[in-house]
Amino acid sequence: MAGIEAMNSGPAIAVDERGGDMRFVVSGRWTAPHAAEVERLAAMLLEEARGGGSVRIDISEIGRLDTLGAWVLDRTRHELGDRGQRADFVGARPEHQTLLDEIAYRGFQEPSRAKNLHIVDFLVDVGRTVVEVGKDFVRGVSFLGEVVAALVVVLFNPRRFRFPALVHQLEHIAFRGVPIIALISFLVGAIVAQQGIFQLQRFGATPFVVDLVGILILRELAVLLTSIMIAGRSGSAFTAEIGSMKMREEVDALRVMGLDPVQVLIVPRVLALIIGLPLLTFLSMMSALLGGGLVAWVYGGISPEIFLARLQGAIVLSTFLVGLIKAPFMALVIGLIASLEGLAVQGSAESLGRQVTSSVVKSIFMVIVVDGLFAMFFAAIDY
Numbered sequence: 001m002a003g004i005e006a007m008n009s010g011p012a013i014a015v016d017e018r019g020g021d022m023r024f025v026v027s028g029r030w031t032a033p034h035a036a037e038v039e040r041l042a043a044m045l046l047e048e049a050r051g052g053g054s055v056r057i058d059i060s061e062i063g064r065l066d067t068l069g070a071w072v073l074d075r076t077r078h079e080l081g082d083r084g085q086r087a088d089f090v091g092a093r094p095e096h097q098t099l100l101d102e103i104a105y106r107g108f109q110e111p112s113r114a115k116n117l118h119i120v121d122f123l124v125d126v127g128r129t130v131v132e133v134g135k136d137f138v139r140g141v142s143f144l145g146e147v148v149a150a151l152v153v154v155l156f157n158p159r160r161f162r163f164p165a166l167v168h169q170l171e172h173i174a175f176r177g178v179p180i181i182a183l184i185s186f187l188v189g190a191i192v193a194q195q196g197i198f199q200l201q202r203f204g205a206t207p208f209v210v211d212l213v214g215i216l217i218l219r220e221l222a223v224l225l226t227s228i229m230i231a232g233r234s235g236s237a238f239t240a241e242i243g244s245m246k247m248r249e250e251v252d253a254l255r256v257m258g259l260d261p262v263q264v265l266i267v268p269r270v271l272a273l274i275i276g277l278p279l280l281t282f283l284s285m286m287s288a289l290l291g292g293g294l295v296a297w298v299y300g301g302i303s304p305e306i307f308l309a310r311l312q313g314a315i316v317l318s319t320f321l322v323g324l325i326k327a328p329f330m331a332l333v334i335g336l337i338a339s340l341e342g343l344a345v346q347g348s349a350e351s352l353g354r355q356v357t358s359s360v361v362k363s364i365f366m367v368i369v370v371d372g373l374f375a376m377f378f379a380a381i382d383y
Contacts, residue, residue: 010034011069013041015048022052027061030069038069042076049087055080060091070099136362143340147270150262162268169272173234174279180233181226181280182287188225189217189288193295206300210307211314213292218315222284223323224371227330230277231363235338238269239359242342243352251343261343270335277331278324285323318383326374330367337363 011028024045030038049055057077059065073089080087089100154161196209242265245251254261289311296302302310341359345352 011038011041013045015045022049022054023056023058024049025058025061026073027063029064030062030073031064031066032068035068038072042072045076046079049080049085050083052085054086055088057087057089058091059089059096060093062093062096065096065099067099067103070096070103074100074103139340140336144336146262147266147336147339150260150267153260154263154267160263162264165264165268166272169269170276172237173230173272174276177230177233177276177280178283181229181284184229185222185225185284185287186291188221189213189291190295192216192221192288193292194299197296197300201300207302207306207310209292209296209300210302210310213289213296214311214315215319217288217292218285218319219322220371220375222288223281223326223330224367225288226277226281226284226327227334227367227371228364230273230280230331231334231338231367232360234273235334235363236356236360238335238338239342239345239356240352242339243345243355246343246345247347247352266335266339269339270332273331273335274328277334278327281323281327285320322374322378322383326371329374330370333366333370334363337366 014025016023077087196212341355
């Protein structure tokens with residue numbers, strides 16, 4: 001009998017080697033306060049058992065055993081098994097066996113992952129992404145149906161519509177969004193005009209910057225910039241508000257009270273977006289044209305009178321209407337995505353943050369997709 005180490009109150013191990021098998025008697029307190037000594041004794045056990053046959057770990061003499069001690073013992077048993085040595089616990093008291101079983105059930109090692117070719121992993125990720133996109137599309141169409149149904153109910157029963165909520169959302173979306181939309185559009189219009197003048201003056205075509213600024217801003221940039229700003233500003237707010245209500249179970253409380261959450265929460269927000277986004281788009285157009293005209297005057301020597309006269313010849317009514325026609329559809333997409341992501345929030349702050357991020361990313365992506373689809377449509381009908 002060779003004693004490894006024993007302490008009256010601390011952990012200890014004694015080893016008994018008979019034939020090809022080894023028996024380790026574990027005793028003392030295998031608890032968290034003795035963590036350093038427990039780890040040292042476990043390492044010594046592995047070293048003593050090296051090169052031997054099967055190992056039996058007798059834990060009948062253990063005074064106290066907590067989660068840390070059970071975890072170290074179970075880990076040691078697994079490490080012996082990885083070396084090809086069979087290891088078993090013997091003499092465990094019922095309470096100790098329960099703890100060991102729980103530790104073994106939970107596991108402490110990451111499961112080994114099958115090694116696949118990189119191309120296989122790539123194809124798996126692509127397939128999983130396609131499936132998720134398909135599911136999101138189905139959920140979006142289904143949610144659109146719910147919103148349309150709620151709108152029909154409100155139209156046939158106007159008393160159920162919450163007009164103050166619509167006004168409140170319009171204030172937040174349109175009125176309070178005016179400064180940032182006007183500023184960003186003014187700066188973008190100025191930048192487009194400056195870059196256009198810089199490039200066109202090499203060809204002696206500086207006056208054509210008016211055509212560039214007018215057509216580009218009215219048809220594409222104004223509505224696109226406004227939609228992206230609204231997706232980041234109001235869309236994220238919708239998701240956070242509805243998600244917070246979902247976390248506090250206020251959405252479920254509305255259902256218990258006999259109210260439809262879509263009518264109460266979603267319809268006013270979507271309608272406010274559909275009304276407010278075209279108004280902000282018009283403001284964006286005017287601000288961007290103002291910025292472009294100012295830069296054309298200062299940087300390109302094009303007076304405001306010449307700028308306005310050439311702008312009238314460069315654009316037609318359809319150029320102005322194209323941007324405004326896109327705005328309600330983009331507003332509908334932003335409202336649906338923001339509301340759907342808000343309703344998908346679970347009961348944690350991490351889930352709320354994840355859904356808000358997803359809402360902004362998906363909204364901006366879909367705004368660009370919708371803009372591209374409209375561009376192809378208007379080009380096909382020569383509008």
